[in-house]
Amino acid sequence: MNKELSKRYQLYNSLFLNLYYQESNHVGHLLPLLKRYAREEIAAEKNPTEIINSFWEANASIIGKSKIDFMFHVIQYVERQIVLFDSLEDSISPQELSDQEVSSIKDIFTKFDSQGHQADLMDKLNQFKVRIVLTAHPTQFYRPPVLNIISRLRKQIAKNKLEEIDLLLHQLGLTSLVNAKNPTPIEEAKNIIHICRYAYYDAMGDFYYSLQKQYPQLDNPALVSLGFWPCGDRDGNPFVTYQTTREVIDQLRMTLMKCYYNELKTLISKLTFKEIESSLQALLGKLYQAMFHADQRVDYSEILETLQSAEKTLIEKYESLYLTDLQKLMAKVKVFKNHFASLDIRQDHSGHVQTVEYLLQKAGLITETISELSEEAQIELLTQGSVPIPKELDGDPIVNDTIQNIAQLGALQQANGEAGCHRYIISNSEDIFSVLYVLGLMRWITQKEELSFDIIPLFETMQGMAACQEIMDRLLGIEAYKAHVDRRQKRQTMMLGFSDGTKDGGYLKANWEIFRSKEKLTAVCRKHEIAAIFFDGRGGPPARGGGKTHNFYAALGPGISHEEIQMTIQGQTITSTYGTPEKFKFNAEQMITSGLKGSIRQEEARLSAEERALLEELSELSYQKYTELKHQPQFLPYLEQMTTLKYYAQAHIGSRPNKRNADKKLTLKDLRAISYVGSWSQLKQNIPGYFGIGSAISRLKGRGKMDEIRKLYTSSAFFRTLIDNSMMSLTKCFFELTSYMKANEEFREFWIYLYEEYLLSKSMILELTGYSILMEKEEITRNSIQIREDIVLPLILIQNYALQQIQSNSDPENKELYEKLVIRSLYGNINASRNSA
Numbered sequence: 001m002n003k004e005l006s007k008r009y010q011l012y013n014s015l016f017l018n019l020y021y022q023e024s025n026h027v028g029h030l031l032p033l034l035k036r037y038a039r040e041e042i043a044a045e046k047n048p049t050e051i052i053n054s055f056w057e058a059n060a061s062i063i064g065k066s067k068i069d070f071m072f073h074v075i076q077y078v079e080r081q082i083v084l085f086d087s088l089e090d091s092i093s094p095q096e097l098s099d100q101e102v103s104s105i106k107d108i109f110t111k112f113d114s115q116g117h118q119a120d121l122m123d124k125l126n127q128f129k130v131r132i133v134l135t136a137h138p139t140q141f142y143r144p145p146v147l148n149i150i151s152r153l154r155k156q157i158a159k160n161k162l163e164e165i166d167l168l169l170h171q172l173g174l175t176s177l178v179n180a181k182n183p184t185p186i187e188e189a190k191n192i193i194h195i196c197r198y199a200y201y202d203a204m205g206d207f208y209y210s211l212q213k214q215y216p217q218l219d220n221p222a223l224v225s226l227g228f229w230p231c232g233d234r235d236g237n238p239f240v241t242y243q244t245t246r247e248v249i250d251q252l253r254m255t256l257m258k259c260y261y262n263e264l265k266t267l268i269s270k271l272t273f274k275e276i277e278s279s280l281q282a283l284l285g286k287l288y289q290a291m292f293h294a295d296q297r298v299d300y301s302e303i304l305e306t307l308q309s310a311e312k313t314l315i316e317k318y319e320s321l322y323l324t325d326l327q328k329l330m331a332k333v334k335v336f337k338n339h340f341a342s343l344d345i346r347q348d349h350s351g352h353v354q355t356v357e358y359l360l361q362k363a364g365l366i367t368e369t370i371s372e373l374s375e376e377a378q379i380e381l382l383t384q385g386s387v388p389i390p391k392e393l394d395g396d397p398i399v400n401d402t403i404q405n406i407a408q409l410g411a412l413q414q415a416n417g418e419a420g421c422h423r424y425i426i427s428n429s430e431d432i433f434s435v436l437y438v439l440g441l442m443r444w445i446t447q448k449e450e451l452s453f454d455i456i457p458l459f460e461t462m463q464g465m466a467a468c469q470e471i472m473d474r475l476l477g478i479e480a481y482k483a484h485v486d487r488r489q490k491r492q493t494m495m496l497g498f499s500d501g502t503k504d505g506g507y508l509k510a511n512w513e514i515f516r517s518k519e520k521l522t523a524v525c526r527k528h529e530i531a532a533i534f535f536d537g538r539g540g541p542p543a544r545g546g547g548k549t550h551n552f553y554a555a556l557g558p559g560i561s562h563e564e565i566q567m568t569i570q571g572q573t574i575t576s577t578y579g580t581p582e583k584f585k586f587n588a589e590q591m592i593t594s595g596l597k598g599s600i601r602q603e604e605a606r607l608s609a610e611e612r613a614l615l616e617e618l619s620e621l622s623y624q625k626y627t628e629l630k631h632q633p634q635f636l637p638y639l640e641q642m643t644t645l646k647y648y649a650q651a652h653i654g655s656r657p658n659k660r661n662a663d664k665k666l667t668l669k670d671l672r673a674i675s676y677v678g679s680w681s682q683l684k685q686n687i688p689g690y691f692g693i694g695s696a697i698s699r700l701k702g703r704g705k706m707d708e709i710r711k712l713y714t715s716s717a718f719f720r721t722l723i724d725n726s727m728m729s730l731t732k733c734f735f736e737l738t739s740y741m742k743a744n745e746e747f748r749e750f751w752i753y754l755y756e757e758y759l760l761s762k763s764m765i766l767e768l769t770g771y772s773i774l775m776e777k778e779e780i781t782r783n784s785i786q787i788r789e790d791i792v793l794p795l796i797l798i799q800n801y802a803l804q805q806i807q808s809n810s811d812p813e814n815k816e817l818y819e820k821l822v823i824r825s826l827y828g829n830i831n832a833s834r835n836s837a
Helices: 002-017 025-044 048-064 067-090 105-111 119-126 144-159 162-174 185-214 240-270 276-290 300-317 323-336 350-363 375-383 397-407 410-414 433-446 462-476 479-487 498-505 507-527 551-555 572-576 582-599 610-632 637-642 643-651 673-680 691-703 707-716 718-729 735-743 748-767 779-808 810-832
Strands: 129-135 224-228 342-348 423-427 455-457 491-496 533-536 564-569
Touching: 002 067, 002 162, 002 491, 002 779, 025 048, 025 067, 025 129, 025 350, 025 735, 025 779, 048 067, 048 735, 048 779, 067 144, 067 162, 067 810, 105 185, 105 300, 105 637, 119 564, 119 582, 129 185, 129 582, 144 162, 144 185, 144 433, 185 224, 185 240, 185 323, 185 572, 185 582, 224 582, 240 276, 240 323, 240 342, 240 397, 240 410, 276 300, 300 479, 323 410, 342 350, 342 410, 350 423, 350 433, 375 433, 397 410, 410 433, 423 433, 423 491, 433 455, 433 479, 462 479, 462 491, 462 507, 479 582, 491 507, 498 507, 498 572, 498 673, 507 533, 507 610, 507 779, 551 582, 551 718, 564 582, 610 691, 610 707, 610 748, 637 643, 637 779, 643 673, 643 810, 691 707, 691 748, 707 718, 707 748, 718 748, 718 779, 735 748, 735 779, 779 810
Parallel strands: 129 224, 129 564, 224 342, 342 423, 423 455, 455 491, 491 533, 533 564
Antiparallel strands: none
């Protein structure tokens, strides 16, 4: 498959490079030469400035334009080469692109048939749920017109239609890939809704229909569902307001009505039968109004009843003609109901503190801060008391919006159903009041005791995870809160943040602490006789909980609840992992099978006391090394001065600011995990994805424990997945590119410090696994990475050239142009990695 993919890329790329675009003659012809020259010169330890200048001098007469113009045109070509390769990979069956053992639900039932697990598996399948939560985090920037080109290109490549491919490549070359300005939250939401409409609607509905046909006992429309964060997640994004939240609720529902309308219209052209046609036409008219007018709604129960009546008549009187088409639409209505995707509300705990204090000040219950009240008094007031809400709000914008948004939650549920919006997530949860403040605000503002919302703490720092067991035990010990959870089907959802956890504690420590936190939280919930539901805040790369995620869910063991799999997907992961109907069905099924395997093989995944002790040692040693890194005096200055960190905010990728507290001095705590991880990725150093692992293994090797670590790698699927994912981060490193930093007096020693840990981590992992190269057993993924890194080489060379000019200030007149080069190069580099941030 790799050789075939590479050959097809070379064929279509040759077509692309021979196209002439406005003012870019010869760039396509020179691009392969630049790439080859760059590889040779980097190997000869030349820096980006030397390489670009010498290539320019040798080819200036052919190029016929300024050096800076030439570099911009190179970036434009490389961006589109990446789109071409993405389309090629997307045209191939996901099964053919997988290095991992691929299991279908049918495989699981077949494998465990002889072991008497059939009934248990069917029960599990009817109860199990996978929730894929789409976020608007700024690592996905293609506009809908570009997504449409990519979709058409993928289809033509699958058919090998050269003329159509050539035409689409030309169109792609003339179409802007990037936003001219930062998208608004609603624009971000519409981009994701576009993918829901054109990929997930058919994929999810058809997937559930096919499972029902295969397993008639299946009755679980929520087996795979969508969550949605754009315009609901206001943590650190002042542009998300209660108005945009309301608008996206309507957008989700109205887009779904368009999907129902279009499918029903096609169906009516087939069901031209007297006793069916009129009722379907009446429903079609209602859907038409509902898809254009926010105040015109059709409840899913009415849609389903109409379709079920038509189904009965079709079977009894019309020989079941086109019954499959009708049942596929019914399956979609059962899955999506009124809402398409369930909107989550998220806000940082600090925003709730401000809001509670504002209301208590207005009520005359405190003078300045909540600390004036004892903990007991706070709990009583939040769970039992009432506080008046001012008719005229004159607080901070966050305070006003929090009050107005909570006030409209009932209306949001009325519009899209309770399933359409029923979760409130609190970032930076580090004590019981993170949850109780939201409970109190909901009680005071809605004046209701029985709340139809799940309140979800997000534990994302080392401090939060260390305290999570005590927090939840105390919360569930409060009678009023326990009564609330009991009314919510005795289920408590808790979110764990891989991104900020890794930023805070390093890769190995964060993943081990999240594993242990899940064990502790499961034990607490079992003690209080409720179900623990875990919601994982994952990003694209291993450093943010990404990578081969389904392997983690099959390796949890008996100490962690297996009720559901819930996780965020964002940025390129939305398109690269779930962006086509085929990919969505394949990867969703892998998540389901991981859950089924995990429930059956719990004992196999159980860690022994010795294995736990070894993981604890590795985790602690890795944490010590990562903490040492964070305390290096050059750490933050290096990020600010030598990486692309400060340019993320200027890239017009997302609506959210680059860091919390944007007006303050840079601190690691305020820095967004996306820009933090992404900046290391742009530099091809990928520090958050492995740093500390090499030192930890080396230290234990020095104590004679290497054989124990090898045994752990063999026996523990959890540890093996951690190491395998870190190999992906290491594989994407290219320290040779930035070796020019050794000439920088301020950062020379720091660069060497980073490079040495990279070399040590690579060496230790190869010794541990017995591999001769990284990702030795993942040839397909490894080769895909190599092709992508080869494509993007001219782009990252130009990016580092521009960074060098800015850092040296050798050409101040063109500083603004160099900064634009850095910003433009961000886009292609992000997409080439497919899971860089």
